[in-house]
Amino acid sequence: MSDNNNNAEKRRSNKKKGTKKKKLSFFRLFIIITLLCAFIGTGIVGGMVYAVIKSSPEVDFSQMGTLLNENSFILDDNGELVEKVKSDSLRTIVKYDKIPENVINAFLAIEDRSFFDHRGINPKRIVGAFVENVKAGAAVQGGSTITQQLVKNLYLTNEKSLERKIKEAYYSITMENELTKEQILEAYLNTAYLGGGAKGVQGASYFYFSKDVSELDLAEAALIAGITKNPSKYSPLKTLKKEDVDPKKHLVLDDSDQLYTIVYDDRYRPRQELVLSIMKSEGMITQEEYDKAINEDMADHLKPGKSSTFGISSYFTDKVKYDVIEALQEQLNVSPQDASDMLYNKGLRIHTTLDVNMQKIVEAEYKKSANFPSLISRKNSAGDILAKNNSVLLYKKGNLINSAKELIIPKSDYTYDSNGNLVLNKNKRFNFYTSKKDGQVVDIIVKLKDAYVENGNKEYLILKGGNLNIPSEYKSFDSNNNLVINKSFFSSYGDFAKKDGNGNLLVSKKYYYLSDNGAIQPQSAMVIIDPRTGHIKALVGGRDIKGQKLYNRALNPRPPGSAIKPIGVYTPAIDNGWTAATIVDDIPRYEPSGKMWPKNWYKDRFKGLSTIRQALQLSMNVVAVKVGEQVGVNTSIDYLKKMGISTIVEKGRYNDMNLAAVALGGMTKGISPLELTAAYGSLANEGVYIEPVSFTKVTDKDGNIIIENTPTKNRVVSPQVAFVMTDMLKSVVSGGTATRAKFEPSNSKIPVAGKTGTTSDNYDAWFAGYTPYYVGAVWIGNDIQMKLNQGSSVSTQLWQNVMSKIHKNLPDKNFKKPDGIVAVAVDRVSGKLPTQLSYRDPKLGEKSVIYEYFISGTQPTEYDEVHVELEVDTSTNKLAGPNCPPTLIEKRVFRKRPIPYMPEANNGIVPTDYIYEAPTEACDVHVVPENNNSIFDNLIFPLTGDDDNNNNDDSEVTLPDGVTVSE
Template sequence: MAARRHERIEPSFGGSELGDDDFRISADDRAVPNASSGPRRKTAKKPVNDRKPAKPAASSRRGRGKTQGGGGSGRGSGRRRRSFLGHVFRLFLMLGVVGGLTVAAVVGYMAAKLPQEAWAIPDRPPNVKIVSVGGELMANRGLTGGKEVSLDEMSPYIPQAVIAIEDRRFYDHWGVDPIGITRAFMQNMAAGETVQGGSTLTQQLAKNVFLNPDQTIRRKIQEAILALWLEQKFTKDQILEMYLNRVYFGSGSTGVEAASRRYFDKPAEEVNLGEAALLAGLLKAPSRLSPANDPAAAKARAEVVLAAMRDEGFISQAEYADAKAQKPTNAKSYWTGGEHYAADLVMRDIKQLVGDIDQDVIVETTIDLGLEKKAEEVVRKTVDGASQNVSQGALVSVDGTGAIRALVGGRDYAQSQFNRAVDAKRQPGSTFKPFVYATALEKGWRPESIIDDAPVRIGNWSPQNYDNKFRGPVTVADALRQSLNTVAARLVDSAGADAVIETAHRMGIKSDLVDNASIALGTSEVSLVELTGAFAALANGGYRATPHLVNRVVTEQGKVVWERGAEVPPVVVSPEIVGMMNAMLTRVVSAGTGRRAAIDGWQAAGKTGTTQDFKDAWFVGYTANLTTGVWLGNDNGAKMRKVTGGSLPAEAWHDFMTAAHEGLDPIPLPGDYRIGEAQAPLTADSGYSDGGFYEGESADPYYRQNGEAPIPPQGLPAEGGGRVYDSAPPPGVTVEGPARGRSSDRSLFRSIFGG
C-alpha cells in the first residue's frame, strides 16, 4: 500500500481538443525515482535533439479516452468539424482560383475583341464657329454644336452638378465602382424598377467615345475594361473634362458649351446654379427632359439635382432654395434667330472652300449682325401685321462687292429652317424687267425712245397690263416706271429672248431661263439671292457682284485656312447703260410703282414685281450703299389678297434700308444720266454682244403702231447706228434741270473695290 501510495499518477489531457499530434506530456519524458530507492538524484539529461518523442499506443489513447469519461468523443467530433471546414476552405479557394482564371480569360478575350482604335482617344468632332463681320458669334455648327472648353472655362456649378447626380464617388473609385453598383442594385430592387444606374462617369465616357449603346453583357464588360484603362491613362480632371465635352445634352447639343448656347443663349462659363442643375438633369433622358420639349419636366429634374448637390455639400441650403425658386427655362424647339439661315448657308459653302474639316475652325462671314437683326424684325413685323393672307417673307441685302450683309430666309427660323431667300425659286414677275430694258438699251433703245403701249400679240401670247388699260405712245423710261407689260413684251420681241437671257446670266442670274417672249414678264423662276445680286451690278457701276458669305476661315489658334481673294470682278454692264438704267429705275421709286420704298436723303432705285393671282410679291432696290431684295408670299402658293410689290414688300424695304442708312452720308448712284437732257455721243463701248462690247450696230428696234408700216423709235435713224436723240426732248418728256451729260466717274468703284 505504501508503494502504491507513492506511485505517481501522470496527468492526462484527454479532455483537450488537441489532436493526436498535439504536444502532451508522458511518463517517459521525465526521470522519476523509484519509491524505494531513496532520495531523488539529479540525472544527466540527453540533449533535446537526441530525444525522440515516443509514439503513444492506440490502446493507451483509447484507455485515456475512456478514463476521461467521453472526452475522446468530443475531441473526435471537433477533429471532424475541422476537417470539413478545411475541405470547404480548400474548395472555395479552388473555386476562387478557377473563377479568377475564368474572369481573367473572359476579360482578356473581351479586351482582344476591342478594335485597335479603342486604345486611343478619338478626336472630338470638329466645331465650326461662325461669326459676323464684327466678330460676334452667330452660330456653332458641326456634329457637336459647340466648341470644346476646359474645366476652367465653364461654370464650376456644372461639374459639381454632374458629379452629384451621376457619380458622387467619382474622385474615390478607380473607374468601376462596386459600392455604387451595389447601392444602385439595392435601390432598384426596392423600387421594383431601374431608378439608378451603377455606371461611373468614366464608364459613360468609355461608352460614348468607344462603344455603341447596346445593353449587352459583352458591351458592359468592354466598358469596364476601357474605364479601367482610362483611369490609368488620364487624371480625374481630364476624364471629367472629356466627359463634359462629349456627352449629349439633347436638341442637337453635344458638350456643355453647345448646350449652354442652345438652351440659355450664353457661354458655359456664365451658367448659374439653376441652369447647371438643369444641364446635369438632362443626362438621364436628354430628349425627353429637354426644356425645348418639356420645360416642367426639365425643372423637376433640376430640383432633384439641386437636392443631390446640397446633400453632397456642394451648395448651402440658401443656395438650394434660391436656385429652386428660378422659373422654368423655356427654350425654342430649335435654334432661333434669322442669322441661322446664314449659318446653314455657310456650312454648304465651307466644304467647297476648304474641303474636309479635321479641327475646330472659325468662319468669318460678311454678315452685319445689327443689320441681320433688323432684317429679321422687319420680315416678322411685316408678315405678322399683314391681313392679306401673308405667311412668309424673305430678305437679302448685299453690298457692292456681293458680300451678304443680311439674309433672312423666313419669318421664324425656329419654326421653319427652309431658306426662302436661297432655296425657293419663284417667278419674279416685273422685277425681271430691268434685264429686258438693259438688253434693249444695249441694242440701241434709249430712255427717251417712244414706244406704243397697245395690244400686242407674239405668236399665241397676248400680254395685258396689270390694270387692263393702254396708254398709247410712251417713252421707254415711262414704260418702266409704270411697269407696262405690253412694252416689255415688245422690247423682248425686238431684242430677242436669247439676248435677254444672256444679259440676265451675265449680271448674275444662275437659274435656267426659258427662251420665249413671256420672259419679259418674269415667268422663269429665280431665287431672291441671285436676283438681288444681279441688281447690285447697277448699284456698283457695272461690276459683277456675286453674293457670298465667307470672308475667311481660320483655326482656333489663328492660322488662316482659306481667305477670299481681292481680285477686281469683271465689268458686266457698261457705264453708259448703268447710267441710263439707274436714271430710269430711280423714277420707279420717286414717281412710279415703288414710291413706298423711297428713303429720305438717298437716291434709291428699284423695281416692283407681282405674279399672277398675287401669289408672289417682290421689291428689289438699291442705293450706292446696299442692294436689298424682299419677297412675300406663302409656301403653298396660296394667293395673297392683292398684295403687290409696290405695297408690303416696298414698305418692308423702306423700313430696313432706312435703318441701314442711318447716320451715313448720302452717295449718288453711278452714271448721273439725266433723262431728256442732251447727252454726249455714245462710245464704242456702249453695249454688249455675246459677252463683249457692242460695236455700234443696232438690231432693228422698229415697232408697228396701229397697223402702220414700221417706223424707228424717235431719235434713232432708220439706217440704224448707235446714237441717241440729241436735240429737243421727245413729246411728254420734261427736262429736269440743266444738261450735264454722262459721267464716267469711278469713285464708287474705288470706294468698293479699292481701285
C-alpha cells in the same frame, strides 16, 4: 453501315483540316516574308518614326476636358460674337459615372474589347484586323483602339498617311501614361460622332430616342454603339424630302417639318445584332437579356428629338453654317462628316459679313404685323377657305379635328360599297396621288389637306397636312376614282376609326398627321447686300421667327413678276445699242395664233408711243415683251446667268425659254430674294456681278487662316450701261410705280433706284432696289396660292421702312457717273433731236423736250419727224380744204406715227395718245361740188315771160365763174 458513316465523316474532317493547314501555311509564309522585310527596313522606319515624334507638337492631355467643349464661334463684321456654335441636345458632356454600364460595355464590345488591358495601341488587334481584312479582301475590321480613335477625334485629321498613324500611336501611348482608363473612355464617349450631328452618347440619346443617356435600355445602347463604324449608313433615321417619301417603303417617324420627313431605316440592324452577340459572348449580358434585346421592335423605341438639328439662332447664321461646311469640303477636300465635325468640334472662328445693327432693324420690322398685307379669301358657310374652282383650299382646323384630336370624316364624305369596303369620296378632305415604279402603280398616297387657324391679329396660320397611314395592299380606286379601303384593313387595325353619334368617322391620331405649329401668312423674306463686296449684311427668311427655321424663304425661288424686266430685258437692250430714249409703241400685240398678248397691268389701256425709260417707269408689259422679242430670249437668258440667276429652267415641258418668263417674270421656278438682290447688285456695282457671301474667312482658335472666302465676280455690262440703267430705275422711284421707296420727296440726297414686281392675282409682291450704299430685295407672298389684298406697294413700303432706318445716319451720296456719258436734249415722243415743233406737242408742250443720258456714240443724230404742223378746219377738226372759210382754218401741231395705227384692226381699241394723232381726212363740209352735182338747185335764174310755156331761147343766166351750161 455505321462504320462507313464514321469513316466518311473522318474523311470530310481530315479534308477540312488539310484545307485549313494549307491556308495557314500560306499565311505563315506571308508573315515570315513580311517580317524579314520589316527587319531590313527597321533602320529606315525607325529614323522616320523618330523624326515624326520629334516634330509632333506637345499635347497636355490634362487639358483635354476644355478641348471637348471647344465650340466654334460665329462673329459679325466687327469681330463680335454672334453665336457659339453648339446645341446642348446634340452634344452634352456627361460624366463617366453617369453613363450606364450597358452603354459602356456596348462600345467596348464593338470597338475595343481589350481596352482595359492594352496601353494605347494593341499590336495583336492590329495584326488580327490585318489578317481578317486580307482574308475578306476588304476592310471588314479596324485595328484602332478607343484611345487611338479619341486621339484622332481630338488632335488629328482623317488624313490617311504613315505620318498620321505614327503620331496617332505616339499620342495614344502618351495619353495612356497620363490619364486613367476611365478618363479616356469618358472623353471618347463624349466625342464619338454618332450621326445626325450628335456628338457623344448623350447627344445621340436625345437625337434618336428623346431621352437622357441614363434611361437607355440594352437594345438602345447596342443600336447607338453600332452606329460608330459608319454613321450615315447605320443611323436608324433617314431624312427625306416629302416628295421622296413612299408610304409603301418608308415608315414615317416624324412628319412635322414643312419640307422634310424622318423615316425609319433598318440598315442599322446587323450592327446592333453584332454588338449584342459580342456582349453575350464576352459575358457582359446574359442569354435572357440578349434574347429580350434582340427581339425588340426598335421602330417603337425611336422618337427623333425635336432639337435634332444643329442649333440655329437665326436665318443668317443658319446659312453661314451651311456655307462654311460647303467651303470646308471644297477647299480642304474633306467629307461632309469631317467638315461638319470641324464646324462643331474644332473651335473655328468664323468671320461673317453680318451687320448686327442692320439685322436687328430688319427683324424689328418683320415683327410688325402692320407691315404686311391681309389675305383675300372666300369662305364657305363652315368657314373653310375656297380656291378659285370653289374646292376647299384650307380647312378650318375645328372642322377637321375634334377636341380629342381625332380626324373628322363627315358622313357625306364616305360610303360603304356592296362588299362592305369603306369608300372615301374624291375632292373632299384628302388628295389622292398614285406612286409609280417602272410605270406601274405601287401605292396610293392619301394626303390630308392643309388647315388653318387665326391668331389674335386675325392672321392665318397654315397647318400642314400629312399622309393617312394605311398599308398599300388595302387601298384601291373604284370606277369613279374614289378611294376604296378594303374591309380586311379594319380587322387588322381595329383602332383606325370609330363613328360618332352623327355618323361621322373619327380617325385615331396615330393614323394621320396635321402639324401643331402653323406658319403665319402672308410670309416674307428680305436680303441686304453691299454690292461692292458681295457681303450679305442682313437676311431674314420668314416671319414669326422662332425655333428651327428649316424653310428659308430668302433662298427659295418665287416668280419675280415685273422685277425681272430690268435684268432680263432692259439691261440686255441697253447693252446692245438701245437707249433710254428708244421709242416703242405701246399698242396691242398679237401672237401668231391671233391672240392679243400680253395685257398691261393697267387693264386694257395702252399708252402709245413711249420711251424705254417711260416703259420701265410705268412697268409697261407690252413694251417689255416687244423689247424682249427684239433682244431675243437666248440673249436674255445669257444676261440673267451672268447676274447669278441659277434657277432658270431651260428644258422640259415647262421651261423659261419664252417671253413670259424673261420679260414678265412668269418663270417655272422663279428667283430667290438672295439671287435677285445680287443680280440688282451688279447694276449698283457699275456692271460687275459679285457672288454673295455670308463669311469672309475661317480661322482656328489661334487665328491661323483655314479658309479665305474671296467671292467670284464677273463683268456683266460696262459702267456706262449700268449707269443708264440705274438712272432709269431711279425714275421708277422718283415718279413711277415705286414712289414709296424714296427716302425724301426729291429722291436726290441718297437716291433710290429700283423696280416693283407683282405676279398674277397678287400671289407675289416684290421690290428690289439699291442706293449708292446698299442693295436689297423684299418678297411678300403666301406658302399656298392665296391672293394678297395689296400688290407691290406693300413690299416697296416695307423696303423703305427698313432701308430708311439703315441709311439714317449716312452722308448724302449720289450714284457715280462714269466717263463716256453725255446728256442730250431729245424729243420724248420721237426719241430724236427736237425741232421747233417738238416744243409745241399737243399734250406736253415744251415739256416734250427733255435731257436724256446716252452712252457716247448712241445719242440720236436725226431730227424729230413725229411732230407735224397741219391746217385744220376748227368746225370739223379735219384737214382744211381750199373751200374752208379762212376764219375756221387754224394751224395745229400733231403727232404722226411712223407706222400708222388703225383702231378698226384692233377691235376699236385706241391708245391714250391717239387723240393727238394727225388727222388724215379732209373737211367734208366746205367742199367744191363736182359738175354732175345738182348745183342748179342752189342757183337763181332771172327769166323773161310770164309762164313756163314761154320761149326761153333768149334767156340770160348768170353762172358762177367757171361753170357752163350745155344742151
